[in-house]
Amino acid sequence: MDPYLYNLLIIIFILVTVILIMAGAIILIRLLSARNRRLYRQKAEEWEDIFLDYLHADLSLEKACRRMSGEKRYYWLWHFFAPYLEVLRGTDFEKTKALCRELGLIEHYRVKLRRGRTPARALAARVLGALQCRDSVPEMLPLLRSKNPLLVQAAAQGLARSGEAETFLPAARALLGHTFFTYEGVTEILSCFGKESCPLLEEGIKTEAKNLPDPHQSPDGRVPKRRPRRGEADPSVLVSIMTDLLGYFRCPGSLTLLGHLLEKADDEITVHVLKAFLRFGEVPPDFDLKPYLQHRYWVVRNFSAQVWKFTGDRHALPLLEDLLSDRNWWVRFHAAEALRSAGEKGRNILVEQTEGADETSAAISSYVLNRSEVLQTL
């Protein structure tokens, strides 16, 4: 036989075999997954009864553990407990954690965290974080120095959920320095640290503020941006994030600190401080909003217009009126909203503007007045 034909026949034979194996694998996977789903459903139903009896104190920890033990598929156990861990608080949460510990779930994932492969370690960090396993914090901290962003993220989330506030700054620095996370992404993860991190946030702002360049040194007040080296967190970004979180948690007593921070703040930090005031719903005593209503950066003007309602400063009304013809729609909108909320005087300004020569001011004034009427009728 021609060797070419012979080789082709061998190739065809191999291809047919591979195709048949793959087709068989597809069918097998489908059947196995259906079986596994059925088995898990049965197990979950069984476990649910035992678990609820245990939570209602009808069953002791030992008995519940004995009836649930024997399951070595820890991922199934995690899958079962995960939704409960999201919603349970206080004693119920602690009881669930005790049961997970007794079932060997915590130990299994602690071993995975130390010795597993990357995906297993990341999952372990998630599980131990959800179980608020503080004794695994020393094992999670080294993951923050990993070169793999997935591990850094999982460790930061795990630490945040385990409620170990002391690890806030290392987690923040790792996320900013070792991953490509955006500002929002980092803040989102750090927000999981919860209100307990307030004292650390204040302390962190005080410390990091010392590393900030002085905006008054540059002629236009803009601080030149320097891209941080890999592994390094930009102090300005770190301060902005902590400022955002102070506002998000409404940390008591931190308004004065934020007021002082404004003195050293660049444009970005100023925006975040004003956002924090918005979240607090108040401003520090003796805070003068007027310079910010005339700020060169539209985002600052925008937030200042929103913050105005907490100051109620009547002297600032002419500045708000000027902002009705601002280049930016959002600034105009929020200035008009501020005037609308300023009582009779502010409303009169808006009505006057609707009949004025400036089309931009007239349009936004009519829009806000009409909108308020629509809202009132709803």
Added chain:
Amino acid sequence: MSTWIIVLIFYNIFVLFYFLGINGFYLLLVIISYRDLRFLRTAERATDRSRSFRSEFYKPLSIIVPAYNEEATIAQTAYSALSLRYPEFEVIIVNDGSSDGTLQVLQEQFNLENSARDYRQEIPCRHIRGTYTSTDYPNLVVVDKVNGGKSDALNAGINVSQFPLFCNIDSDSLIDADSLLKIVDLFAKDWRIVAAGGTIRAANDCRIEDGKVTEIRLSPKFWVRFQIVEYLRAFLFGRSGWSSLGGLMILSGAFSIFRRRAVVETGGYRIDTIGEDMEMVLRLQRVMKKINREYRVVFLPDPVCWTQVPENYDNLQTQRRRWQRGLAESLFGNFEMFLNPQYGSTGMISYPFFLFYELLGPVIEITGYLVFIVSIITGILNPPFVLLFLTAAILLGILLSISALLMEEIYYRQYPRLRDILTLLGFAVLENFFYRQLHAWWRLKGLLDVMFKKRTWGTLERKSFSAAPQSSGKRQP
């Protein structure tokens, strides 16, 4: 030996190497994407999504839906977009000068009123006649503009949009409820990402309620089934593989998300091309490179967008010819990327691959069949060899399609019944016997359209998600 015989011999050798090259590369993509999908699944398990998007620290998003003569589907598309699970978003429907009742349907369904929304024309687009907001849905904005084609409608939508990210979806498409969360999560995790896309699946004959796919069913229609296998192949190992290699050149126009600022920097969508989705992705990469900014274009297979795929021969042919024209325009319009090491994998691997295998593939494939026949007649090739070679080629094609089905089965398992997956297995075999050849023929016709500068979108039958075919639309480029 005559010159013709020598030419035939060389062409046969060329076809053989071409065949080995394309299939070898596809097999490589299968392996790469298999690894990538496995990583994505483990990463998804380790990601605490319950904590995502709970705080206020997310990126708000604008969803832009260009609509031209879409009265049959527009209301459902709008409801689907408005019901998405995402903390803060706006839906911008751009009525691109429809001649049917698209705007009226929107006015009746959503109680529209004139909007005071201001916008800057950051990128050129044709005249916007008016913007409307809904009294029922505060995050719905309808833009009514003079007809200018899909790209122009998208540009108008971008001008009116106010959020840092925008997502464009086709008006005959529905997005899975969690898709936006999954895809925007990518943008939160990597500041370098300028564009990202998800998988497109066929919605034909699926159960759709309130603008959501509530039951996934395999369409009984012949042409749709072929396309399902084709889409699985294209997305699960095609785009996944290219994304892993860092050489993604196309994101589906039916569902992709972009960083608004980056798109504005490119000058928006080009209105003189019909392959605006691919052209944008390529130009985005060129501009980012020129302004020396780090960037990434990524594909995530899990976020799913459901779309109506053509159900008959004529519509499918029209669509594929248009795609081929779009491919040609996008490649020639960004030719500086070809074998340019500055563009990394895109310039050195993807671009040449798309040029030689995707664009010129149909020419080589069809002439290859003809040359085989001539070679048998002239005795250059013996019939058993040709027969066995074609059998091997067909088996390789089947292997690639079944690989995609295997990935689907391991990672996503969207079709709930075993019968569905067995049917798709059958179609993965069947498509190699005439669908692929037909597809090559349509693509060849698309290339001829480019040569003869044919520029229309062609007539496409639009169908309501739950009703019989209704209107037909002809989009002007």
